[in-house]
Structures are given as C-alpha cells and as structure tokens.
Amino acid sequence: MTRKFVEGSEAIVEAAILAGCRFFAGYPMTPFTEVLDNMAAKMPEAGGVCINAESELEAIGMTWGALATGARAATGSVGQGLSLMQESFSEITRAELPLVVFNMARGQSDYYQSTRGGGHGDYFHIVLCPIDVHEAVEHVQLAFHLADLWRNPVQIYGDYLLAHTAEAVELERIAYGDLPPKDWALSGDLNGTGRSRNINSIGMFKGAKGIQPEQFWKRLQAKFEDIKIKEPRHEAEFLEDADYVVTAFGTTAKFVRHVVREMRAEGRRIGYIRPVTLWPFPSQAYIDCAKSARGIGVFELNGGQMIDDVRLSVLGAAPVEALGGISSDESGFGIGPLLNTETIRTILEEAYVRATGAKAMGAGR
Amino acid sequence: MTLIDTDRPPQVPAKEWRARKPALLIDGDHDLCPGCGEPIALRSLLEVIEEIGWADRALAAVGIGCYTALTGLLDVDMVQALHGRAPSLATGIKRMRPDRLVFTLQGDGDMVNEGLQEVLHSAARGEAITCVLLNNGVFGETGGHMTATTVLGQRTKNTLSGRDAKYHGHPISMTDLLTPLGGVSYVARGTVTTARDVEKTRRYLRRALEAQIAGAGFSFVEILTMCPTGWFIPVTEGPGYLNETIAPVFHTGEFKVEGMVQ
Amino acid sequence: MTRTVIARGTVTIDIELCKGCELCIPACPVDVLVMSEARNERGERYPLLKPGCTGCGACYYVCPDLCFAIYQYDKPLEIEVAA
Numbered sequence: 001m002t003r004k005f006v007e008g009s010e011a012i013v014e015a016a017i018l019a020g021c022r023f024f025a026g027y028p029m030t031p032f033t034e035v036l037d038n039m040a041a042k043m044p045e046a047g048g049v050c051i052n053a054e055s056e057l058e059a060i061g062m063t064w065g066a067l068a069t070g071a072r073a074a075t076g077s078v079g080q081g082l083s084l085m086q087e088s089f090s091e092i093t094r095a096e097l098p099l100v101v102f103n104m105a106r107g108q109s110d111y112y113q114s115t116r117g118g119g120h121g122d123y124f125h126i127v128l129c130p131i132d133v134h135e136a137v138e139h140v141q142l143a144f145h146l147a148d149l150w151r152n153p154v155q156i157y158g159d160y161l162l163a164h165t166a167e168a169v170e171l172e173r174i175a176y177g178d179l180p181p182k183d184w185a186l187s188g189d190l191n192g193t194g195r196s197r198n199i200n201s202i203g204m205f206k207g208a209k210g211i212q213p214e215q216f217w218k219r220l221q222a223k224f225e226d227i228k229i230k231e232p233r234h235e236a237e238f239l240e241d242a243d244y245v246v247t248a249f250g251t252t253a254k255f256v257r258h259v260v261r262e263m264r265a266e267g268r269r270i271g272y273i274r275p276v277t278l279w280p281f282p283s284q285a286y287i288d289c290a291k292s293a294r295g296i297g298v299f300e301l302n303g304g305q306m307i308d309d310v311r312l313s314v315l316g317a318a319p320v321e322a323l324g325g326i327s328s329d330e331s332g333f334g335i336g337p338l339l340n341t342e343t344i345r346t347i348l349e350e351a352y353v354r355a356t357g358a359k360a361m362g363a364g365r
Numbered sequence: 366m367t368l369i370d371t372d373r374p375p376q377v378p379a380k381e382w383r384a385r386k387p388a389l390l391i392d393g394d395h396d397l398c399p400g401c402g403e404p405i406a407l408r409s410l411l412e413v414i415e416e417i418g419w420a421d422r423a424l425a426a427v428g429i430g431c432y433t434a435l436t437g438l439l440d441v442d443m444v445q446a447l448h449g450r451a452p453s454l455a456t457g458i459k460r461m462r463p464d465r466l467v468f469t470l471q472g473d474g475d476m477v478n479e480g481l482q483e484v485l486h487s488a489a490r491g492e493a494i495t496c497v498l499l500n501n502g503v504f505g506e507t508g509g510h511m512t513a514t515t516v517l518g519q520r521t522k523n524t525l526s527g528r529d530a531k532y533h534g535h536p537i538s539m540t541d542l543l544t545p546l547g548g549v550s551y552v553a554r555g556t557v558t559t560a561r562d563v564e565k566t567r568r569y570l571r572r573a574l575e576a577q578i579a580g581a582g583f584s585f586v587e588i589l590t591m592c593p594t595g596w597f598i599p600v601t602e603g604p605g606y607l608n609e610t611i612a613p614v615f616h617t618g619e620f621k622v623e624g625m626v627q
Numbered sequence: 628m629t630r631t632v633i634a635r636g637t638v639t640i641d642i643e644l645c646k647g648c649e650l651c652i653p654a655c656p657v658d659v660l661v662m663s664e665a666r667n668e669r670g671e672r673y674p675l676l677k678p679g680c681t682g683c684g685a686c687y688y689v690c691p692d693l694c695f696a697i698y699q700y701d702k703p704l705e706i707e708v709a710a
Contacts (some may be wrong), residue, residue, distance in 0.1 A: 023461060049460045054486040058453040061446070061483070065457025068444040080562060091447055186442040186458065188422045192388050198436060200445035207391055208437045285458070357578055366661075367708040371640040375698050383687045383697035385641065393693030399646035399671075404691045531664040560654060560688035600648045604689075 001169045009034035011169050012102055013042055015140035015305035016074060016221055018173045021050030021100070023066035023073035025059040031160040032078050032104040045183075049157075056084040064088060067097040068199050070185025072144050079110035082118065089153065090119030094201035094220060096184075098147035100140075101125070101155040107334020108252060109326070111305035114157050115279040115348045121201075122217065124224050126150070126231060127278035129250045131159040133167040135276075138174065145176040145326040150227055151184075151243030157278055159276025160333045161251040190198055213301055219295055227280055229277040234282035235274040243356045245289050246323070248299040251273055252339060256299050259344045261354070266361070270352055277307070283313035295355035297323040297348070300339055319355075323347050387411040389420055391438045400600035402590025402607075403432050403499050405557040406566070407439070407470070409495060409588075413570045414441075419466040419578070426454035428480070430472030431505040437544045449480020452487035455494040466574060468495040474504040477513040477537055484539070491548025491582035496588040498539055502611055503595035513537045516614045522595060536614065543585050544620045548583035552621040555591040556612060558604035569619065581624065589615060628710040636682015636699040640674055644692045647671030651686040651695070660686060678706040 006014070012035055016024075024043055026036040033210065036052065043050035047065075053059035060074050063233060066073035077085065082103055090093040091098050103114060117123045126146055130136035190196040198204050203216025235253075238261065239245065248256040253274040260272040271289060275282050290296065296318055298307040304322050311320050324347075327336030353360050374381070386393045389411040397404055425443035426453045427436055436443065439460050446454045451469035459467040476484050476498050484496055503508040505519055511521040511528060514536050518527040528536075544552045551573050553565030566588055573584035589611055591603030600605055619627050645667060651660050651674050667673050674686070674694075675683040682699035 023457065025457070051456070051460070053453070054482060057450070058456075058483055058486065060461070061450045062451025062457040064446075064450075065444065065454035065459075066461045067457070068454070069424075069458055069461040071461045073461075075394075087447055091445075095445070183540070187462075188424055188442050191421050191423060191441050194438045195444045198445060199443070204445065206437055206440060209394075209396055209434070247616050289446060301515055324592060338561060367678055367706070369634075369637055369678060369680070369706075370636055371642075371676050374639060374649070374696075375637050375700065377704060378701040379636070379698040381696060382636070382682060382699045383684050383695075385639070385687075385696040386693045390693070393641070393644050395692070399648035399691070400650060401691050403698070404693065405689065408693060557689070560683070561686040562687035601650065601653075604650065 003168055004171055005166055005168045007034065007164055007166045008136060008158065009164070010038045011133050011137050011171070012140050012156070013038035014171050015048045015137045017042060019072065021072045021074050021144060021146040022046065023063065023071050024048070024075065025051040025053045025062040026076055027053050027056045027059050027081060029078050029081050031106065032076055032081070032102070034163060035076050035104060037103050039114055056081040060085040060088040060142060062160040063099060064092050064097065067092070068186050070182040074100040074102060076104065078103065079105045079113055082110070082113060085120035086102055089120045089125070090117065090123055091201045093123040093125065093153050094121060095199050096151040097199065100143045100147050101153060102158065103104050103155050104158045104160065105334070106332060107159060107302065108250060108300050109302035109305065109327060111278065111300070111302060114155055115281070122221060124192045124279050126152060126154040126227060127156060127157050129276065131251060131254050131274065131277050133162065134169050136162060137169050137171065141174045146231065148179045152222065152223070152227065157250060159251055159324035160335055212282040231277060231279045232284070233276035234281035234285045235276055236285055237272045239271040239273070239289050241269055242289060244292050244295050244297065244352045245271040245273060245293045246297045246299055247273045247310060249278060252299065252301055255339060255341050255344055259341050259348055260333060262345065263348060267354055271349065281309045281313065286310055287317070290314040295351070296320045296326065297351045299323040299344065299347070301325070301327045301334065301336060305348040321351065323351055376383050382572050387415055389415060389440045392594055395438060396434055397431055398594045400591055400603045401431070401621065402501065402557045402592070402595045404435065405563060406499055406588040406590055407432065409563060409567045410570050413438050413567055413574060414466065417571060417574060419574070422456055422464070424462065424464045425481070426458060426469045427453040428469065428471035428475035430475050432470060432472060432499055436612070448475050448485055449478070452480065452483040452494065452496055456487055456492045459492060461496050466577060468497055471499070472505070473498065473500040473502060473514040474512045477539060485542060486582040488543050488549045488585065489546045493577050493580060493582060495584045495586070499590050500587050500615065501590045501592035501595060503592055505592050505595045509595035509597065516611055519610060538615055539585070539587055539597065540620045544626055549583045549621060551576040551584035552623045553619040554587040554589065554615060554617050556607060556617055558591065558607050572622070629707045630710045632706045632708050634678055634680050634690060634700065634704045634706055636697060637680050638676060638698065639696045640676070641694045642667050642673040643669070644694045645671055645673035646692055647673065648691060648703040650689045653687040654685045657681055657686060667699060678704070680706050
C-alpha cells in the first residue's frame, strides 16, 4: 500500500507512470505547469522521456510521434493550449492513436472544446472528468487503458482546484483487462514487404495511389457509436424519489454533492447526477430521472455548456434550467465566488422551491 | 535507324549496375508531373538507406505536399504529419526508438513556411533525426504559389510579375539558419538536375544519415528539385531554370560536416 | 555500307512509365537516346536506344519516372550499324 499526501498534479503524474506512460511533452501554462514539472522530474527516473517543447504545437507533435511507435504517451495543457493542439488532435484521433491528454482547464468553460471535438472533422475524445484527486488517480490509469482499448484519445478534464489540491491517495497500479498487441505501431520490420505501415487519418495505405477516405471515416464513426454505448459513466444519488435533480461536473460537483446531501438530510427530495464521462455523455441517467423529476438544474461555472447535453438527453421531458454561471476570481483561473457551499445552498433551495412549490425553509435554517 | 532492344535485359554477359528502382519503392508508377525532381530525390534517399544497410530500421515522418502522393509507394513504416510538423513527430519517434533511422520528408512550403519553428528547435536541441527538404520554391500541390524560398524575380501565382522584395520580402535559406545552431552536425544542399548532381546529392544524403547513426545530432539535406508545372515553363526547361534561377541563390555543397562549419 | 560502333553497356526502358518529359535526351553524354514517334498507353512518346551506350547511367539518374535500368557489359560489344 502506497499512500501519499500529494497535490493533484503530482498524483496525476505518478498515476500516469504507474500506467506505463513513458513519454510526455508539454509547455508551461498555469494551472498545468506543475504536471509538466512533475513529469520532468519523474519521467527520466522511470526510464521515460519528458520534453519541454517549444510550444504546444510541438508538444502534441512529439507525443504523436511517440504514440506512433506504440509507446504510452501523453501531453497536456489548459484550454488555451489545447486550442493550439486542435488540428493535431483531429488527425491523431482519426489516425486511431491512443493519446492521453491532461487538461488542467481554467475552470469549466472548456466543456464544449473537450466534448465537441474542437478541431476539424468528425471525431470525439473520450473525456473523463474527476471530482477530486482520488478519482483522478483512477481516471488517469483508466485513460491509458481505454485509449489503448479503443485506439482513441482520452482526455482528463481537470482544473486548477484539482491540480493544486493535496489529498492522501493510494498510488497503486490498477490492473485492467488484457489488450491486443500493437501491430499497427511503427518498427521497420515490414519495410520492403509492400505492407509497411502508414499511420494516417484518411485511410491511405501502401501500394495504393490516391485515397478512399469515405470507408475509412465511416468505420471510425461506427467506433464512436460503439463507444457511446459502452463507455458512459456517471455518479448519482437520491434519484429514486427525487422531485428535483441537480447536475454538475468536475471539482464543482463535490460542492454540489455536499449541498444535496445536506438538503436531503433536512427532508428535501432532491437528487444528484454527475457525469463522470463528459463524452460519451451519460444521457440515459437524465432520460430516466426526467420521467419523474419536476425539474433539472445544471450547476456549471460557465455561460452554459453542459446544459446543452442535458437538454438533448431529456428532449423536453422535464424542464432544464441553468443554475450556475460565469464565476471567477481576479486570476481568471476559475475559482470564483459561486464555488461556495453556502451560496450553492441558497441557489439550490430557491430552485427546489420554484420547481416543487415546497415551502421555503426559514432563514438561518 | 538501328535500335537496341530495351525491353529485355542484355543477352550477353553483363552486370546490372543500376536497378530500375530501389527495393524500398513499391513501384515507379507515380502520379507526379512529368519532369518533377521529387521522385529523383526520393529514389536517391531510398537507395542510400538500402546501401548503408538500414532498410529494415528506417522510419519516416512525412509532411504534406506533392510528395505525399508518393507515400503509397514508399515502402517504409511512416506516420503522416500535418503541414510543417514532421520534425516534432520525428523527435517523438526517435526518442522512443533511438535504435531506428528516423527521417522527415518535407517540401519548402511545409518546412520553411508552416514549420520553420519546428525544424529550428529540433535542430537546436540536437535531435538525432535527419530532415530532408525538397525545395522547388513553390507550393506545388496547391498550384504554384509563393513560399519562403521563392527567389526574387521568380513568377508564381501570387507573384505574377516576379517576386519583388518590396512587396513580397526576401527568401529564406535553411542552410543559413541551421548551420550556426549548436545541435546540428551536418548540413548540405544538392540538386537533381544532372547525373553528377544526383550522385553528389546521394553522397550528402549518405553522410547525413551516417551522422545520425553515429549519434552526432541533427542532420539536414536540402535538395533543389525541378517543378516545371509550378514554374509555368516547358518540362524540358526545368533543369536549366533551376540552375539559372534558383541554384545561384541557394548554393549547393556541404555547409557543416561533423559539427564543423565548412 | 556499315560501320562498327562500340557499346560498353545498355539499358532497359519501361516505356509505359514514361511521361515524355525528354530529360534523358540531353542528359545522355553520347547522344544515343532519341524520342519515339510511337506513343505508349499514356499517350506519350518514349526514349529509344541507338547503338553506342556506355552504361554511364546518366539517363537513370535524371529520369523522374524510374524508367531505366543500367547494364554494363563484361566486354565491350561491337555493333554493326548502317553507315
């Protein structure tokens, strides 16, 4: 048992190394920088390589090359840095490489960027969104497994709070199932046979002139449909008899969950859902609770992004309202005044009373 | 007129001195233009890789340009990069497989326009990769537009009266930029206009790859290639145009050998 | 009337690969390549070989379509041609 009291950034790096990650390239940017620092310190000790790239464009490029050799490789940044990497993300996804991305986002406004495939073309990243450092340690290892299983990138959507909060966590290697061998990885052994490899995003292969991308892209689309069936994950509490359901993602959800539990203890029939995968979005949980809940409140700290997925899931079966909003401190890194359990309690109380017609609790409850 | 049969190999004792194509090229039947210099350059590179005995250990990161259409025939394990990005992919490959011979194949639009930062930083870091630049002074694949290596006076679709320094600035020489960098061990530029030039270029390619194998750091060969289509001239005038217009600006030769400026 | 031409080598030419660029013609140092009148499947003229090849490989070096293979005879060949 290896129990360590570590900041999220360090825990993420330790988990990645446990999962066999042996290549990392990144560029410093707050609040991701400590992930890069930890990788620079620990990767060589683990026999791997960490490069401080000249920009995010090259960081993702180097990781792309490392992935092509069959290595477990990752990169990371914040939303702004991921913006620079989008063209490469699209190509890497459609070339079916198992990229892992650590997104220490500056808050919750990068939900669209992560879940809509922010670059060109039809593609999706699997997005795991941990609620705390403990879950992040599991998600990082799961990410490498799912990436190899599906030959598709997996993103960890973290944030400032996750990266900079210290928790005591178990740093143990989690064993997942067996994976097929990486026959597709470049090695040179097929050179000169007429069947050498071309890792590319449009279905090019050796011996052919010209490209036939349609078949290739349709097969990729079928893979995304399969992932949508098999990989959605969510956490839910108190849904069986909930009159009103609150939903939130990431570290913000820890505050919301705490408040929901408090309200339940005081007799409010309030429920809670947290998507653990932002993509594929766990629509079924929302479809089910919309059958009986009188309203769904989306508490997210942005201008309204996840709310689209909630609305698309329930398709009008229950009213969906935005409860959060843009909230930031002077740094702009996403820890704003709304991230406060008393404030959230007030908001959820008002929403609950509005939706259910219940009597408001007295002040100073 | 007496003609010699060129369908079959000779019927008298002879040795095959030059095979029609290298083993690492699946076919010579490609779709690049008549008179294009790129297949000549690529064929030379593949022959050299075979000659030095690294055919089964060569890996490539390929850029985007006309030469991308040749990748279906390039029988080497490769990854297709984005425009300008091949050096960073090659870096990742080599760091994970230092026992492999890793090269990039890029055009001037790819390397000197889009990807200038990549190649400079990879070179400065001394990444043990060999970057090969196919320089024809145009974006060929999109129909003949100006790049950072288009020479003054050269006509392209966006410099119809010839590149004018006042409006279009000056060309960039990769050998000038790479030679001074500490991480760089070998820099050369050749052409493919005559047999003698092709043989020199092959020698440069061999020395560049050998520098990588010796662990000496970054190596670079720029190959000036004909592009009669992108230059809007008859095919037969390609080599002459290259030698008269482009080669006087981009000098050939070895600029850095074993880390020493020549 | 005939005369003797010495050939030290020869070539094979895959005429179907030829795109008619004609770069081999001026490259040949002994001027033994000449373009055909006939056309290949692509509709292009292709090179024909007259006696006197030295097996130097210049054509092979400059051909963008990889049409040529070069042979060097063990012993020079004497070829009778029309004067």
